[in-house]
Amino acid sequence: MDTGTHVVMGVALTGLATLDPNVTPTFTAVATGIMIGSQIPDIDTVLKFKNNAIYVKNHRGITHSIPFTLLWPLILTFLIFVIFPGVDVLHIWLWTQFAVFFHVFVDIFNSYGTQALRPISNKWIQLSIINTFDPIIFVAHLVAILFWTLGVHPSIAFGTLYALLAFYYVLRFMLQKAIKNQALKQIQQEHNPVKIFVAPTIRFMEWRIAIQTETHDYVGRSYGRNVAFNDVFKRQSFPNDHIMAYAKHDENLRSFLSFSSIYRWEVTRIDKKTTELRFIDLRYLKNGHYPFVAILHLDDDMKVTSSYIGWVFTEEKLMKKLEA
The missing domain is CATH 3.30.70 (Alpha-Beta Plaits)
Incomplete structure (x- = not known):
């Protein structure tokens, strides 16, 4: 997800953390851990200053891996303890760990994906059902946060938010599957598909489609349930x-x-x-x-x-x- 969405997700998790009675005495420390934890896996964005090749190859790689998902909360908890001595270390670590895990988890649903299973597997996990910036998810978080600041109990404000988001994600999976089936239906009479990529755009009912077959590449978009292929390329042998x-x-x-x-x-x-x-x-x-x-x-x-x-x-x- 984009930085703005990770920020509002961090605020929502901070609101949710107020339900934990052990958080109240050290709320500032816990909130600090959650907000930084919601962003820190994207620290590899600094690789852009090195060059694009390194950035493309490594962004959302090792910083989103299993070891770093476990390491970031330990580092942050230690630093927070130094700044706020005497705080409840256990609950700071638990909520910071949840924030880091949640960041990595939501990133697997967009088309860029992450190497979240590294070092077990270097495969990119790209479920491709949520755009990097999804206005529905972003606005839903803002509304929940607004209700919370107006006095609505966090269990109601954020419980409702996450229940609706769970339904939204299931709906996106269903839409993606329907579009994939429709796209394959339009080409499989002529060619055997080898790879298919169906990914969202910022528009709810518009998806990007790329299909590789044994002989051709098909590229297009879907508008609702209608699939239109803009380009068809005959596959060439790899450069000699x-x-x-x-x-x-x-x-x-x-x-x-x-x-x-x-x-x-x-x-x-x-x-x-x-x-x-x-x-x-x-x-x-x-x-x-x-x-x-x-x-x-x-x-x-x-x-x-x-x-x-x-x-x-x-x-x-x-x-x-x-x-x-």
Whole structure:
């Protein structure tokens, strides 16, 4: 989820914590642990300052793993105890642990996902039923928090919130399944599906769809129960060993391949000395454009002269990034 949603979720958990009678004497310390715990797994966002390749490859990776989900609360509890000596360490740890776990748990429901089972498995868990920012979830939390501040008992305000959200998540699973079935129905008469990606947008009834088959890639959107494929690409053989000899070692391309599950590629001679190798993630089509890409420029010896990974919405901006 986005930072704003994790903040309001932290406030809601703080309100819920007031139901614990052991929290009252140390409420400030517990609230501090919950609010920081609701954000700390995303500390890896600082990797953006290093470069996009490292960020894409590692965001929501180790900081959302099992060891760190257990480690963050211990670190925070120790620091809080230093700042607030004499507080109830056990309950600070319990509520901070719950906040960290809840952060990681809700992140598995969007299309970016997390490596929440690491080190048991490095597989990305991406249930793809909730958009990174879901206005319904965000507003529902604001309403519950408002009622709580107006004097409604937290068990009613937040109990109702979580009951409605549980129903909402089940509904999103049902919608995703229905759209997936409809999308497969429209293509399976001709091709055998290999991979299918159905993910939400910020609009409740609009979903992104990408399907990889043995021979073609299908990309489109659903509007309600209606599925429309905007693009159909014939699958190509992977770029040959001559082209990939140096490209496969490029940090940007390696990050792209570790993150993207459905993509296509293009090899283009752009001038007398330069060949462009472009990998295009098919999952994020928007307004006729595929913004998430990895681009490599190769010389006549197929050595990488420049490369880039990231979100680019115009060719002009992309060329500037490659030249930087």
